[in-house]
Amino acid sequence: MNEEEKAQREARAREVRHEVVTALTNSTHRTFAVLFAVQWPAAMLLAWNTSLPGESRLWFTLILGAMLSVPAMLFARAAPSAWWVRHFMALSQIGWSLLFMWLLEGRSEAQFHLFVSLAFIAFYRDWAVMLTASIAAIAYPVARIALLPDSFVVGPSAFWRVFDQGIWVACEAALLLLGVQQSLLTIYNFARRESDLRSDNEMIKREAEEHKQALTRATAQHKLIADVTHAIPFELDLTQGRFTYVEAPAGMLMGYPLARWQESGFLDVLLPRDREAGVRRQFEDASPGTFEAFSSVVTADDRVIELRWTVSCEVTKGTRYLRGLMVDVTETHRLVREMAQGQKLESVGRVAAGVAHEINTSVQFISDSVRFVRHALKDLPTAFADYRALAAGVLSGRDVTAAARKAGETDEAADVDYFLKNAPDALDRALDGIGRVGSIAKSMTEFAHPDTQKADVDVNRAVRTTLNMTRNEYKEVAELVTDFGDIPAVNCHAGDINQVVLNLVLNAAHAIGDAIEGKGDRGRITVRTRAIGDFVEISVGDTGAGIPESVRSRIFEPFVTTKEVGRGAGQGLALSRGIVVEKLKGSLHFETETGKGTTFFIRLPVSVTSVMSPSTKQAAA
Amino acid sequence: MTSPSLHVLFVDDEQAILDGLRNSLRKERKRWDMSFALGGQQALEAMKQTPADVVITDMRMPGMDGAELLRQIQRDFPRRRASCCPARPSANPSCARCP
Numbered sequence: 001m002n003e004e005e006k007a008q009r010e011a012r013a014r015e016v017r018h019e020v021v022t023a024l025t026n027s028t029h030r031t032f033a034v035l036f037a038v039q040w041p042a043a044m045l046l047a048w049n050t051s052l053p054g055e056s057r058l059w060f061t062l063i064l065g066a067m068l069s070v071p072a073m074l075f076a077r078a079a080p081s082a083w084w085v086r087h088f089m090a091l092s093q094i095g096w097s098l099l100f101m102w103l104l105e106g107r108s109e110a111q112f113h114l115f116v117s118l119a120f121i122a123f124y125r126d127w128a129v130m131l132t133a134s135i136a137a138i139a140y141p142v143a144r145i146a147l148l149p150d151s152f153v154v155g156p157s158a159f160w161r162v163f164d165q166g167i168w169v170a171c172e173a174a175l176l177l178l179g180v181q182q183s184l185l186t187i188y189n190f191a192r193r194e195s196d197l198r199s200d201n202e203m204i205k206r207e208a209e210e211h212k213q214a215l216t217r218a219t220a221q222h223k224l225i226a227d228v229t230h231a232i233p234f235e236l237d238l239t240q241g242r243f244t245y246v247e248a249p250a251g252m253l254m255g256y257p258l259a260r261w262q263e264s265g266f267l268d269v270l271l272p273r274d275r276e277a278g279v280r281r282q283f284e285d286a287s288p289g290t291f292e293a294f295s296s297v298v299t300a301d302d303r304v305i306e307l308r309w310t311v312s313c314e315v316t317k318g319t320r321y322l323r324g325l326m327v328d329v330t331e332t333h334r335l336v337r338e339m340a341q342g343q344k345l346e347s348v349g350r351v352a353a354g355v356a357h358e359i360n361t362s363v364q365f366i367s368d369s370v371r372f373v374r375h376a377l378k379d380l381p382t383a384f385a386d387y388r389a390l391a392a393g394v395l396s397g398r399d400v401t402a403a404a405r406k407a408g409e410t411d412e413a414a415d416v417d418y419f420l421k422n423a424p425d426a427l428d429r430a431l432d433g434i435g436r437v438g439s440i441a442k443s444m445t446e447f448a449h450p451d452t453q454k455a456d457v458d459v460n461r462a463v464r465t466t467l468n469m470t471r472n473e474y475k476e477v478a479e480l481v482t483d484f485g486d487i488p489a490v491n492c493h494a495g496d497i498n499q500v501v502l503n504l505v506l507n508a509a510h511a512i513g514d515a516i517e518g519k520g521d522r523g524r525i526t527v528r529t530r531a532i533g534d535f536v537e538i539s540v541g542d543t544g545a546g547i548p549e550s551v552r553s554r555i556f557e558p559f560v561t562t563k564e565v566g567r568g569a570g571q572g573l574a575l576s577r578g579i580v581v582e583k584l585k586g587s588l589h590f591e592t593e594t595g596k597g598t599t600f601f602i603r604l605p606v607s608v609t610s611v612m613s614p615s616t617k618q619a620a621a
Numbered sequence: 622m623t624s625p626s627l628h629v630l631f632v633d634d635e636q637a638i639l640d641g642l643r644n645s646l647r648k649e650r651k652r653w654d655m656s657f658a659l660g661g662q663q664a665l666e667a668m669k670q671t672p673a674d675v676v677i678t679d680m681r682m683p684g685m686d687g688a689e690l691l692r693q694i695q696r697d698f699p700r701r702r703a704s705c706c707p708a709r710p711s712a713n714p715s716c717a718r719c720p
């Protein structure tokens with residue numbers, strides 16, 4: 001508690017004390033009003049009773065009574081709190097006691113009236129008033145002895161009478177003073193307590209108000225956050241499979257009235273065990289802490305939406321609670337898918353020129369070879385005809401010298417030797433070229449085909465396909481070394497592997513291209529696959545300059561690139577990591593050494609259901 | 622029979638292309654002397670042995686690309702009026718002429 005607070009409490013205590021004392025004063029004023037009203041007729045009665053003939057005792061009593069009552073009452077009404085009013089009141093009451101003593105002619109009963117008067121005066125809880133009254137009470141017998149020594153009827157002597165009365169009054173006054181003092185102390189304590197209580201009460205009220213305001217603010221912020229992010233807070237009782245709390249938008253989003261969410265087993269409606277086994281397992285296996293889960297939900301009107309659950313798990317008294325937020329990510333996921341598809345198409349675009357070149361090369365030598373054969377076939381029949389004529393001449397026994405010469409010339413002109421020697425090769429080459437075109441077309445189809453369903457993918461085949469597609473991008477700058485290991489299949493979309501390997505190979509080719517710029521030699525791209533425990537690892541290594549220290553930690557962030565403008569937007573690695581980590585549930589990391597090169601490692605978890613890939617089987621056989 | 626007046630050197634990094642060319646240009650053998658080199662390095666060696674009048678090369682080749690090859694030919698055989706043209710139309714649409 002600080003000084004200011006203390007002073008405030010002190011001031012409040014004084015205030016309370018003042019309130020209490022004022023209340024006491026007023027009630028005591030009222031008490032005296034009643035006393036005066038009772039004493040006056042009583043005194044009149046007494047005066048009438050004891051009145052001796054010829055005495056004007058009755059009148060005296062009437063007038064004195066009025067003097068003792070009326071001014072005091074008027075003052076009390078006019079200035080109830082003034083200190084002198086209390087004194088005046090006390091003196092008036094003492095006056096009444098003296099009047100009664102006079103009327104009772106000093107009998108000892110009259111003494112009691114005085115004592116009672118003092119007691120009533122003590123009601124004011126004012127020691128000054130007590131003192132005034134006591135002095136007045138003692139002053140009276142003194143004055144009486146001094147002024148009317150004969151008025152004492154009984155008793156040993158005047159001195160003793162005064163002494164006797166004085167002692168008793170003094171004793172009572174002392175006791176009453178003590179009582180007043182204690183009473184005041186009680187009032188002070190009460191005032192302090194009351195002050196504390198009031199202060200505490202105010203403090204509590206203030207704090208309650210602050211809390212209320214904070215709550216209002218928090219509610220507003222909460223609503224804002226929920227409105228902006230469309231996040232829906234919920235509390236899920238996992239033991240009963242019901243939502244103990246869910247915010248209203250959940251009802252609107254999914255079409256189930258809020259009351260249904262609260263029903264036991266609603267979780268089975270929202271996330272049926274058979275359809276959403278993954279997320280259900282994630283929920284049930286949750287240990288205290290926060291995690292994220294994704295699920296599809298079929299709404300009441302049969303739409304399918306995707307939800308992201310940010311969940312914090314808590315176990316209270318044996319009941320497992322999941323609390324958190326659910327967010328409709330249908331649109332986000334659609335955009336992400338579109339973006340991934342876009343990047344895929346972009347990758348295809350990046351290799352399209354190379355693929356076209358590849359096809360063109362093959363087409364050129366195919367057409368050259370076919371044209372060669374076709375051209376030769378135009379001349380061959382002439383040569384053949386000449387030989388036939390020669391043969392016919394020989395058979396008929398004619399002179400064939402001219403025919404033989406002609407046949408020789410035609411043979412020469414038709415270049416028959418060359419044709420016979422080269423035609424098989426030319427046709428083989430054409431067939432080979434057709435094979436190459438066919439294979440690249442197939443790769444292109446495999447590469448760009450949108451995968452709709454996961455399958456057990458032969459990773460080696462996928463990597464080969466991609467290398468086939470990208471051959472033209474690296475062959476000028478690097479030789480390719482491949483080392484395909486015996487690896488199990490991976491359950492995934494082949495397109496994802498293709499895309500990631502494509503990005504890595506293109507990056508490797510670019511890295512080498514930059515490193516050998518103007519040197520006239522070639523680098524090396526090493527592509528390996530191997531099995532490590534429950535993982536399949538694909539590594540793509542280059543002999544480029546390595547990743548500069550400054551970007552190593554950010555290399556997987558979008559828009560981070562070491563390439564010059566126009567050669568890549570820095571999306572390849574970011575998306576590759578996204579694909580590997582989020583879709584394939586694997587990991588992507590790299591090792592790099594300045595001046596030596598970089599190797600990227602893709603690790604993919606082997607699916608439980610996977611079987612030996614066909615190529616591996618062949619290799620094994 | 623007149624001996625060919627022009628010696629043409631074809632350069633490509635793809636053996637199949639060279640073989641195809643050799644066959645399809647066979648009929649021109651009376652007019653041109655033709656030789657074929659697999660890549661820039663071989664082309665330079667061929668030039669040292671029998672300098673060609675015309676060099677037709679692929680521009681995109683591993684190791685030494687077409688431009689580099691032509692630069693070197695220009696440097697080593699300045700008196701040759703060596704022209705060049707991409708061996709494959711799709712590889713590089715621009716037809717570079719040696720200085």
